[in-house]
Amino acid sequence: xxxxxxxxxxxxxxxxxxxxxxxxxxxxxxxxxxxxxxxxxxxxxxxxxxxxxxxxxxxxxxxxxxxxxxxxxxxxxxxxxxxxxxxxxxxxxxxxxxxxxxxxxxxxxxxxxxxxxxxxxxxxxxxxxxxxxxxxxxxxxxxxxxxxxxxxxxxxxxxxxxxxxxxxxxxxxxxxxxxxxxxxxxxxxxxxxxxxxxxxxxxxxxxxxxxxxxxxxxxxxxxxxxxxxxxxxxxxxxxxxxxxxxxxxxxxxx
Amino acid sequence: xxxxxxxxxxxxxxxxxxxxxxxxxxxxxxxxxxxxxxxxxxxxxxxxxxxxxxxxxxxxxxxxxxxxxxxxxxxxxxxxxxxxxxxxxxxxxxxxxxxxxxxxxxxxxxxxxxxxxxxxxxxxxxxxxxxxxxxxxxxxxxxxxxxxxxxxxxxxxxxxxxxxxxxxxxxxxxxxxxxxxxxxxxxxxxxxxxxxxxxxxxxxxxxxxxxxxxxxxxxxxxxxxxxxxxxxxxxxxxxxxxxxxxxxxxxxxxxxxxxxxxxxxxxxxxxxxxxxxxxxxxxxxxxxxxxxxxxxxxxxxxxxxxxxxxxxxxxxxxxxxxxxxxxxxxxxxxxxx
Numbered sequence: 001x002x003x004x005x006x007x008x009x010x011x012x013x014x015x016x017x018x019x020x021x022x023x024x025x026x027x028x029x030x031x032x033x034x035x036x037x038x039x040x041x042x043x044x045x046x047x048x049x050x051x052x053x054x055x056x057x058x059x060x061x062x063x064x065x066x067x068x069x070x071x072x073x074x075x076x077x078x079x080x081x082x083x084x085x086x087x088x089x090x091x092x093x094x095x096x097x098x099x100x101x102x103x104x105x106x107x108x109x110x111x112x113x114x115x116x117x118x119x120x121x122x123x124x125x126x127x128x129x130x131x132x133x134x135x136x137x138x139x140x141x142x143x144x145x146x147x148x149x150x151x152x153x154x155x156x157x158x159x160x161x162x163x164x165x166x167x168x169x170x171x172x173x174x175x176x177x178x179x180x181x182x183x184x185x186x187x188x189x190x191x192x193x194x195x196x197x198x199x200x201x202x203x204x205x206x207x208x209x210x211x212x213x214x215x216x217x218x219x220x221x222x223x224x225x226x227x228x229x230x231x232x233x234x235x236x237x238x239x240x241x242x243x244x245x246x247x248x249x250x251x252x253x254x
Numbered sequence: 255x256x257x258x259x260x261x262x263x264x265x266x267x268x269x270x271x272x273x274x275x276x277x278x279x280x281x282x283x284x285x286x287x288x289x290x291x292x293x294x295x296x297x298x299x300x301x302x303x304x305x306x307x308x309x310x311x312x313x314x315x316x317x318x319x320x321x322x323x324x325x326x327x328x329x330x331x332x333x334x335x336x337x338x339x340x341x342x343x344x345x346x347x348x349x350x351x352x353x354x355x356x357x358x359x360x361x362x363x364x365x366x367x368x369x370x371x372x373x374x375x376x377x378x379x380x381x382x383x384x385x386x387x388x389x390x391x392x393x394x395x396x397x398x399x400x401x402x403x404x405x406x407x408x409x410x411x412x413x414x415x416x417x418x419x420x421x422x423x424x425x426x427x428x429x430x431x432x433x434x435x436x437x438x439x440x441x442x443x444x445x446x447x448x449x450x451x452x453x454x455x456x457x458x459x460x461x462x463x464x465x466x467x468x469x470x471x472x473x474x475x476x477x478x479x480x481x482x483x484x485x486x487x488x489x490x491x492x493x494x495x496x497x498x499x500x501x502x503x504x505x506x507x508x509x510x511x512x513x514x515x516x517x518x519x520x521x522x523x524x525x526x527x528x529x530x531x532x533x534x535x536x537x538x539x540x541x542x543x544x545x546x547x548x549x550x551x552x553x554x555x556x557x558x559x560x561x562x563x564x565x566x567x568x569x570x571x572x573x574x575x576x577x578x579x580x581x582x583x584x585x586x587x588x589x590x591x
Contacts, residue, residue, distance in 0.1 A: 076486060076488025081486040089478060090478055100487055103489055152487075
């Protein structure tokens with residue numbers, strides 16, 4: 001079943017369109033990777049898909065609900081965002097950060113309930129970072145922080161999770177950790193959209209890819225069909241070669 | 255998952271209780287804490303108090319209202335400071351920095367100049383505080399694209415100095431024998447003129463504003479995140495931010511109207527509280543309020559007992575607050591938030 005649909009989408013800021021003519025669809029249990037060069041509109045598209053930026057034309061709907069007509073609270077129950085870094089002025093504990101994910105499911109004046117605590121602890125355990133619960137998030141590694149943010153997205157109980165460059169500034173080991181988690185989210189039936197600079201991540205962990213250049217869809221489809229040296233070369237404006245081995249394939253800048 | 259311990263809140267509550275006992279026990283007419291409790295209990299139950307009438311008068315008419323006012327003002331300023339710090343995502347802002355105090359001060363000085371009553375002074379103080387914070391906030395959001403926090407602090411300084419000029423003008427225009435001493439003494443902060451009748455115009459806005467802040471305290475954690483992150487978590491950030499600014503400004507203005515300018519409490523006490531219970535506003539806000547009440551009560555007790563004449567509150571809070579803040583800065587070094 002299609003979870004996220006965007007049709008005839010133009011996105012950007014008032015008076016300054018960044019992309020237009022975009023159609024996409026993501027089903028539950030499917031991972032879509034957004035690929036494209038810097039300044040191609042990936043982040044702006046992501047913000048539009050999250051309902052944080054109203055579309056200039058066309059619609060974005062999640063589970064059949066156009067995002068514009070939903071309140072922030074209703075939106076947060078359908079779509080969860082995993083931003084690039086845990087921004088903030090205060091050193092909250094990992095548990096406190098995850099509890100914030102329950103915002104859309106508790107009353108305006110309500111304290112976190114026993115159930116909220118249970119859900120937060122369960123989410124941390126599920127990601128294998130239960131031992132970090134009491135640690136301030138500025139005292140854990142970047143990969144662990146990313147996992148905390150994924151845990152926070154999980155306790156929102158969303159249908160769709162949107163991640164903005166989930167592995168940016170992570171070391172190699174942590175990149176694998178985070179990307180394998182994305183696969184697990186998909187296997188749990190969630191729809192997943194992520195942006196990345198690395199075509200290899202798209203090839204390995206996504207079902208489908210959307211190649212975005214200058215706000216336009218260059219290509220879209222199953223990663224096995226869409227990702228090839230010719231298209232990636234056109235996307236990034238630089239030659240790309242493909243290497244194969246052990247049943248996997250990888251792309252390298254030539 | 256174990257919930258955090260109750261040690262911090264209990265410690266803050268104990269300090270407040272000790273402060274109350276101390277405040278009754280020292281002064282020109284010492285009252286034993288037991289006697290004070292008996293008088294208050296008798297007042298509540300309507301029964302007779304088995305203490306001399308003089309003690310009853312001191313407790314009910316003189317020291318009791320002053321103690322209540324110190325607790326109200328202290329908790330209001332500390333809670334407002336903690337809320338402002340979360341709202342502006344910066345542990346360095348306080349009601350003073352954003353102009354709520356100086357705006358309220360200008361309003362109140364204007365009220366004194368116009369010879370208004372307590373309610374009139376309080377209304378003008380509230381309007382002044384709200385207008386000042388709104389101006390600072392508007393400048394901050396209009397110009398602060400690249401570094402919102404820096405622009406906010408600078409806007410606060412600019413608006414504050416403009417308000418300072420306005421206060422100076424009022425003092426210049428004031429009647430030098432009658433109004434000027436009242437303004438000067440009041441601007442330095444004092445609770446010496448607190449009577450039982452003055453408590454109501456202080457109590458109502460403080461209970462309303464602090465109550466709203468306490469109710470919303472669990473949402474403040476989310477509100478201290480970047481705006482889009484907070485919205486994607488399901489918070490209607492615009493409306494909530496407005497409600498919190500209004501509540502924090504209301505209590506700041508009411509405090510300034512009642513006690514004059516009492517600096518530092520709103521900045522230092524939330525840091526002490528953070529030290530005790532961590533940065534989560536769910537626990538930080540009530541503990542800040544308790545500690546703020548205790549701190550200002552102890553400082554006010556010092557103000558009326560240190561010297562033959564009353565020492566202005568603003569002077570004492572600065573004397574205590576400055577070194578305390580430096581100690582906190584040094585202790586926690588980089589991640590002192």
